[in-house]
Amino acid sequence: MMKRNWKDWDQLDAYDVKKAQYRQLRQYLRDHVVPFSAHYRKLFAEHGIEPEDIRTAADFANVPFTSKRDLIAPEGEEPKTRDFVLIPDEEILKKRWSTIRNVILRGKKAVKRRFEHEYRPIMMTSTTGRSSEPVPFLYSKYDIENLELSGRRLMEVCDSNAEFRHMNLFPYAPHLAFWQMHYAGIGFDTFTISTGGGKVMGTDGNVRILGKIKPDALIGMPTFIYHVLQVAAEQGVDAPNIKKIVLGGEKVPEGMKRKLRALCAELGSGSVDVMATYGFTEAKMAFPECPVESGVDSPGYHLFPDLGLFEVIDPDTGIPVNEGEPGEIVWTPLDSRGSVVVRYRTGDHISDGLVHEPCPHCGRTLPRLVGRISRVSDVRRLSIDKIKGTLVNFNDLEHILDDLEGIGTWQIEIRKRNDDPLDCDEIVVHVSPSRRGQREKLEKAIETKFVAATEISPNRVEFHNAETLREKHGVGTALKEEKVIDNRPKSNGDSVSNPTNLTNPTTS
Ligand SMILES: [Zn+2]
Structure with missing residues (x-):
């Protein structure tokens, strides 16, 4: 209040x-x-x-x-x-002057109803950690009203318009991003279609809706929106009205914003504002960038x-x-x-x-x-040469790959040489090029940029078509797209990243 x-x-x-x-x-x-x-x-x-x-x-x-x-509860213990x-403790509430006053003014029943509205949990979202137990987060009706309020503000800061048609492509799940966007539509009193992402309708279903609704604004995860727009462009779909793209769920390097704008142009749209949001389960809301011109610092x-x-x-x-x-x-x-x-x-x-x-x-x-926001867990310890662990900041690598001309989508895979838990770690970069040809040049560019940022070179660069990479990412189905995937056998405890021992990963 x-x-x-x-x-x-x-x-x-x-x-x-x-x-x-x-x-x-x-x-x-x-x-x-x-x-x-x-x-x-x-x-x-x-x-x-x-x-x-x-x-x-x-x-x-x-x-x-x-x-x-x-x-998180230790194994075998009740979750905390x-x-x-x-x-709420009724005894404490009863003695409060505000309660006494409301009982006099509105009656006991109405006061009880108000407390239920304020405190009774009616909705739950959950964290999406792959490595740890999901943590449930409860919302009361009061929290839902705040979710609408933060949603309306997201729309305002992103300079949307209630006349717009909004298309929510976040995966349908008990996950903040989907529900924040759902309630943003309600809070802003505007038309929103929530497709449920790839999980519910597949990429094709989303492309069909894009062509039919001709939305003014797209909201979703960057890689999934990229895939939907790419397939739409391949199919010659017309989507001339896109003016805003609002992204959540993962980091958004400048290169990704540029690629999305280029795809919108192919679909017949004019100038498009691409904005990132920062949100997390525990906040129960997300926070936006405001629109700036292409190339201007966020x-x-x-x-x-x-x-x-x-x-x-x-x-x-x-x-x-x-x-x-x-x-x-x-x-x-x-x-x-x-x-x-x-x-x-x-x-x-x-x-x-x-x-x-x-x-x-x-x-x-x-x-x-x-x-730039980066996660501690994106700094991982690799045993490149068997002698000492090397800390590699995958946040830096992500920006490098997204900013590189000629790369459509990509995935970094960490694995063990010959799948042997005692052998060295290997880095394989999977790439779907945005244009035909140029593979050799692209491979060179990736290696050079890798070495400049981390002093290590990937063991291999493997090329795939866009569809294969979509599958690798779990695009539209996974709650976090798997941009960096760790396929090392779990038995080797030494090489598993241990975030608690790490210092600030932004200084590299
Ligand atoms: Zn601003």
């Missing part, structure tokens, strides 16, 4: 934003999180922290972090996720300061870094019910940090996360 006080949510100056955020944080922790979350009730008591004492970022830094490890769900992800508080920390020391400095992204919601995590370490690193200056493009004074 506090968000109603933020009438000018996107036009406050930096000082007012921070002041309002910490005021809201204090109230939120005091009224909802500490009394109703088993985990945080215990944590705050153990550390002797009172929500009332949290006035500044420095005060907040005394609250211990939460990480994925806290949410329930401890993170806000479960303005960063526009954050919603009344719905959540971001910090950027040094991943080694845990100390918050200064404005605009790189580090790990830490999240605290300011208005969530259902599952709630406080000072949650996302494992995502942002190269140019958190900034509070007005956006140079849209002028909004929202805080922004600027630069």
Whole structure:
């Protein structure tokens, strides 16, 4: 309810934003999180922290972090996720002045109904980790309203139009991206068709809808949208109205944006804004870039300061870094019910940090996360020469491959030589070229760029047609497209990446 006080949510100056955020944080922790979350009730008591004492970022830094490890149960134990769900205590609520007042004004029944609306879990999404147990995240009706609100803001920041036809190509699943987009359509009061991605209708089904609906905006995962547009272009489909492409679910290098614009031109569309979003299960919302011209640096992800508080920390020391400095992204919601995590370490690193200056493009004074986002788990330890492990940052490689002219799609495969767990690691690059011929030139270019970025060279480059690569990616069916696939036998513990030992992967 506090968000109603933020009438000018996107036009406050930096000082007012921070002041309002910490005021809201204090109230939120005091009224909802500490009394109703088993985990945080215990944590705050153990550390002797009172929500009332949290006035500044420095005060907040005394609250211990939460990480994925806290949410996942060790083998054989009960999952701890329930401890993170806000479960209201009737005895506490009964004594609150706001409750007493509402009972007098509206009656007991209406007050009970309001609490159910606010706290009762009615929807669940889940994380999509391949390596770890999926973690469920619960939403109450109140959270769904916030999902609509963040969805409407996504549409506004991306400069969409309620008259547009929106096509949601995210895979249908209990996964934030699909539902964020579904509720964005409802929140923005606009036409949206959700195809369910390749899983439900296949690439062909999506191409058919593209030709029939002639959408103004496409929303989905970059590689899947790329495949749909590519097949549409092959089939000579007409889609002349595309003006916006909004991407989520994976990183979006500049090269991918360029390729998508080129395909839209083939389908008869004019100028197209391609925007990335940053979202994750635990935030229960996603944050967009605003539109900028092709070739202009990304303005960063526009954050919603009344719905959540971001910090950027040094991943080694845990100390918050200064404005605009790189580090790990830490999240605290300011208005969530259902599952709630406080000072949650996302494992995502942002190269140019958190900034509070007005956006140079849209002028909004929202805080922004600027630069490239990369995941700790994308830095992997390879035993190239049997002697020592080499840390390879696959984030860098992805940007290199997407930015290389002549590559349509690609996949990096890590494997063991001869499939022998004790042998060296090998890197195979699978490529579907965007044009015929030029294979030798392309192979050379890939090798040169690899060596420049990582000092290692791929063992092989293998060429495939687009269809084979679509299958390799699990395009449209997997929740995360498999751009880097680790096919090393699991028995060799030494070579399996261990993110907890790694330092900041953005410095390479
Ligand atoms: Zn902007």
